[in-house]
Amino acid sequence: xxxxxxxxxxxxxxxxxxxxxxxxxxxxxxxxxxxxxxxxxxxxxxxxxxxxxxxxxxxxxxxxxxxxxxxxxxxxxxxxxxxxxxxxxxxxxxxxxxxxxxxxxxxxxxxxxxxxxxxxxxxxxxxxxxxxxxxxxxxxxxxxxxxxxxxxxxxxxxxxxxxxxxxxxxxxxxxxxxxxxxxxxxxxxxxxxxxxxxxxxxxxxxxxxxxxxxxxxxxxxxxxxxxxxxxxxxxxxxxxxxxxxxxxxxxxxxxxxxxxxxxxxxxxxxxxxxxxxxxxxxxxxxxxxxxxxxxxxxxxxxxxxxxxxxxxxxxxxxxxxxxxxxxxxxxxxxxxxxxxxxxxxxxxxxxxxxxxxxxxxxxxxxxxxxxxxxxxxxxxxxxxxxxxxxxxxxxxxxxxxxxxxxxxxxxxxxxxxxxxxxxxxxxxxxxxxxxxxxxxxxxxxxxxxxxxxxxxxxxxxxxxxxxxxxxxxxxxxxxxxxxxxxxx
Numbered sequence: 206x207x208x209x210x211x212x213x214x215x216x217x218x219x220x221x222x223x224x225x226x227x228x229x230x231x232x233x234x235x236x237x238x239x240x241x242x243x244x245x246x247x248x249x250x251x252x253x254x255x256x257x258x259x260x261x262x263x264x265x266x267x268x269x270x271x272x273x274x275x276x277x278x279x280x281x282x283x284x285x286x287x288x289x290x291x292x293x294x295x296x297x298x299x300x301x302x303x304x305x306x307x308x309x310x311x312x313x314x315x316x317x318x319x320x321x322x323x324x325x326x327x328x329x330x331x332x333x334x335x336x337x338x339x340x341x342x343x344x345x346x347x348x349x350x351x352x353x354x355x356x357x358x359x360x361x362x363x364x365x366x367x368x369x370x371x372x373x374x375x376x377x378x379x380x381x382x383x384x385x386x387x388x389x390x391x392x393x394x395x396x397x398x399x400x401x402x403x404x405x406x407x408x409x410x411x412x413x414x415x416x417x418x419x420x421x422x423x424x425x426x427x428x429x430x431x432x433x434x435x436x437x438x439x440x441x442x443x444x445x446x447x448x449x450x451x452x453x454x455x456x457x458x459x460x461x462x463x464x465x466x467x468x469x470x471x472x473x474x475x476x477x478x479x480x481x482x483x484x485x486x487x488x489x490x491x492x493x494x495x496x497x498x499x500x501x502x503x504x505x506x507x508x509x510x511x512x513x514x515x516x517x518x519x520x521x522x523x524x525x526x527x528x529x530x531x532x533x534x535x536x537x538x539x540x541x542x543x544x545x546x547x548x549x550x551x552x553x554x555x556x557x558x559x560x561x562x563x564x565x566x567x568x569x570x571x572x573x574x575x576x577x578x579x580x581x582x583x584x585x586x587x588x589x590x591x592x593x594x595x596x597x598x599x600x601x602x603x604x605x606x607x608x609x610x611x612x613x614x615x616x617x618x619x620x621x622x623x624x625x626x627x628x629x630x631x632x633x634x635x636x637x638x639x640x641x642x643x644x645x646x647x648x649x650x651x652x653x654x655x656x657x658x659x660x661x662x663x664x665x666x667x668x669x670x671x672x673x674x675x676x677x678x679x680x681x682x683x684x685x686x687x688x689x690x691x692x693x
């Protein structure tokens with residue numbers, strides 16, 4: 206049964222303090238090399254991390270916290286940019302990168318354990334079959350500097366703080382209905398005193414159009430902090446200019462006898478699209494714009510993607526675990542995040558509860574080793590120094606337009622190649638001329654034969670007796686007995 210969490214925003218739970226976790230993750234990011242980080246005052250990004258929590262057996266009040274994986278990024282490629290050979294990272298949102306690095310760390314720890322070494326994470330079960338489980342007192346916590354995109358980001362508008370994935374201009378016009386909805390939203394935000402200046406909006410959208418012409422399949426983010434959350438809605442600058450005044454009047458709400466207009470309650474809106482074939486967004490003004498609790502895919506640069514939103518993926522991990530398909534064959538039980546901590550940003554405990562907990566509470570009849578394990582939800586009062594809001598505060602004249610950082614950083618606590626920087630789904634420095642060559646294929650995301658030495662399934666199989674032989678393509682396969690409900 207799911208845990209009933211309070212709707213106020215807790216900061217501390219069971220020896221875990223949200224501010225301590227946020228500070229630990231920000232410090233780990235600060236220690237990384239400069240490569241791939243945003244330019245201060247001009248670029249911003251999102252950060253996510255996985256923290257290992259170890260409770261001392263002798264003293265249950267003593268808790269050790271260690272960041273084992275960290276990721277930054279805001280991009281996701283469109284479906285036409287995907288590689289059939291696994292040479293491109295489809296989803297480079299910070300949450301997905303952090304989880305991906307965590308799996309690398311876990312595989313290294315399992316390799317150490319089956320090699321007879323001392324692992325702080327895994328121990329062998331007493332049952333026949335040679336499977337493994339977590340050491341006593343070990344758990345994992347997930348941190349994200351911003352509300353996950355998708356359902357969890359559909360929160361009431363109570364301030365002008367930035368959203369992680371604001372809509373982006375696309376001249377292709379793939380979905381005209383959604384485009385109209387985005388126009389309506391921008392007019393609503395303008396009418397509510399969100400300090401959205403149309404000339405600035407036009408300037409940003411023109412620059413975004415230029416980025417799209419250069420073949421960028423990800424979504425740059427407008428610098429205006431009132432713009433909401435996820436990329437790639439389709440509309441033209443000219444339409445915004447011509448219709449803004451009319452749309453503003455239509456969305457300001459009823460007026461009294463003195464002619465004063467009442468504000469219409471509204472929500473932060475997401476550019477993540479409802480999954481085809483499921484419930485659609487009604488696109489009504491104000492609070493009725495979105496359907497809630499539904500699966501959504503991240504929008505691409507002018508085209509749809511096949512990657513589910515981070516809200517959906519976190520909800521999935523709360524049922525299937527975050528360990529992935531390969532490790533599921535070696536572990537006695539799935540691994541679940543005990544806690545999810547969100548940094549300072551627009552936040553709703555009710556929306557987080559709905560997106561990550563409530564909509565999975567009905568799941569039943571799971572195979573052995575799997576269960577519904579909702580995380581405890583906490584929010585920190587500390588903001589990521591490279592958030593969009595902080596970048597705007599640090600911005601100086603002459604620095605150019607504020608934009609999201611195009612690079613994505615992946616760091617994890619492993620011995621071989623712990624740090625990677627990618628852009629557009631490729632390792633930094635890889636050009637189109639290198640596509641299809643060993644330089645690219647050496648960094649494939651889905652082929653276990655291309656993973657670092659400590660991550661190869663063949664090594665684990667050779668060291669551990671009694672485990673059935675698993676094919677090299679296992680990392681991309683669905684977990685045993687369970688449907689594949691999210692595209693990685």
